[in-house]
Amino acid sequence: MIDELEAMLRPPVLEMAPYPPKSIVLANGQTMVVRQASIDEVDAMLRIIQPVTWLNRDFYDIVSARLFAELLGWKKYRVRNEYCLVGTVNGELAGIVNGRMFDEQHGVSYHTLALKRGVRVGAHLFAAKMEHHIEYLKQDEVWIVAESPIGHRRWMIEYPLQTKFEVQHELGGAPSWVLTRDTYFKAKPRLVTGTRPVPPELLATSYPIREPDLQTMLVQIEDTLEARI
Numbered sequence: 001m002i003d004e005l006e007a008m009l010r011p012p013v014l015e016m017a018p019y020p021p022k023s024i025v026l027a028n029g030q031t032m033v034v035r036q037a038s039i040d041e042v043d044a045m046l047r048i049i050q051p052v053t054w055l056n057r058d059f060y061d062i063v064s065a066r067l068f069a070e071l072l073g074w075k076k077y078r079v080r081n082e083y084c085l086v087g088t089v090n091g092e093l094a095g096i097v098n099g100r101m102f103d104e105q106h107g108v109s110y111h112t113l114a115l116k117r118g119v120r121v122g123a124h125l126f127a128a129k130m131e132h133h134i135e136y137l138k139q140d141e142v143w144i145v146a147e148s149p150i151g152h153r154r155w156m157i158e159y160p161l162q163t164k165f166e167v168q169h170e171l172g173g174a175p176s177w178v179l180t181r182d183t184y185f186k187a188k189p190r191l192v193t194g195t196r197p198v199p200p201e202l203l204a205t206s207y208p209i210r211e212p213d214l215q216t217m218l219v220q221i222e223d224t225l226e227a228r229i
């Protein structure tokens with residue numbers, strides 16, 4: 001039960017279709033389960049990504065810090081119509097994507113974070129996020145900005161996205177780009193993969209979310225981070 005003031009602080013909600021889980025065989029032969037995360041999994045994710053907010057490489061710091069705040073905002077009912085998808089490999093968190101519905105027709109892409117590198121985990125999860133907006137939330141377009149050169153290469157160049165500079169993206173930085181339904185369906189055969197349904201025993205491996213081995217990240221970073229993990 002929430003009081004009157006708390007009710008005023010909370011955003012109104014749009015009904016959102018669920019994202020059906022899928023599995024993807026990665027380039028190294030491992031299977032990644034991609035599924036929707038729930039609010040009660042936020043704390044587990046925050047614990048895992050908090051140390052990465054100190055990783056001053058490839059823009060991991062800013063992306064993790066903003067993702068941390070967005071997930072906390074979702075849990076505390078301070079962000080409107082947010083969703084989060086996770087990728088897990090053997091139950092370990094391999095990556096996270098999130099976004100929200102601006103309104104029925106327009107989606108806002110927030111962040112993509114790969115915690116397992118070198119096998120396009122981030123690319124697959126970003127594709128799942130676009131799939132969610134276009135095919136399940138049935139939106140007309142998604143507004144996107146990149147915060148890193150790798151992100152720019154993965155989204156703007158690979159799809160390719162178009163500019164929509166008249167839109168001020170919520171992340172507040174560079175002018176927006178857009179994924180339209182047309183762009184999505186043209187890119188889909190190249191970039192959107194996965195198998196459904198996910199067998200129950202495979203899906204079960206993704207609960208609860210477990211911390212990945214961050215050693216591969218550690219090799220890239222300073223001692224200060226090592227002390228915090």
Ligand SMILES: CC(C)(COP(=O)(O)OP(=O)(O)OC[C@H]1O[C@@H](n2cnc3c(N)ncnc32)[C@H](O)[C@@H]1OP(=O)(O)O)[C@@H](O)C(=O)NCCC(=O)NCCS
Pocket residue numbers: 058059060063111112113114115116117118119120121122123124145146147148150151152154216
């Ligand atoms: C952007 C991001 C999601 C892409 O994830 P991804 O598709 O899984 O790609 P990776 O990060 O594994 O690899 C990207 C590039 O880094 C390099 N790379 C790959 N494995 C690496 C490793 N183990 N260590 C360091 N660099 C590596 C490669 O050059 C690779 O490029 P290529 O595959 O196009 O040749 C991911 O790099 C990430 O989380 N970055 C930090 C946050 C960020 O920038 N998010 C996007 C904001 S727009």
